[in-house]
Amino acid sequence: DQQVKQNSPSLSVQEGRISILNCDYTNSMFDYFLWYKKYPAEGPTFLISISSIKDKNEDGRFTVFLNKSAKHLSLHIVPSQPGDSAVYFCAASGGATSGTYKYIFGTGTRLKVLA
């Protein structure tokens, strides 16, 4: 039972354009969401997070949007740069099942930014 889903395994975007990565979740008790970026042979690197009391959080080129009614969040990267090419993981926590500390991860989306 996949509680956090990233339905697009891969995405290609031209340099300078917007990258939009999507994530859906099923557990309405989740109240904290994060995005991590992962390069090959490295651990996941924290990018940005959002609490369920907000619907948007922005940090430089990265913006996360949360739609609680749709149980959907997205990560926007604008403008996209070749160095953004990596695997992006969505994660969620909160509620009785996962608790406040246990991150539930999606399967990742591989982003390729074309120069």
Next chain:
Amino acid sequence: GAGVSQSPRYKVAKRGQDVALRCDPISGHVSLFWYQQALGQGPEFLTYFQNEAQLDKSGLPSDRFFAERPEGSVSTLKIQRTQQEDSAVYLCASSSRDLRETQYFGPGTRLLVL
């Protein structure tokens, strides 16, 4: 400052062999987590420590998996009698507190069981 470090980075084990994976968290971080990442999947929670106390081990797949953090800093994940399905990347993460503090991950140990 130094991030989370893990050793070894790569480990090849014969089926039935015991292995020990080490994690050095960020200095001063109270909370430490172990995750298992299978090929093509996202990380999956294994266990959680707050200082030296193991508060949650619900993700450990079997009693062959054992984790400890005796002095509240370095942690070791031990897998006894390894099996092929144990092949994965084992990630360690630490955070300064458990509630809503971002978890920072190490580079992982890639374990291959032959």
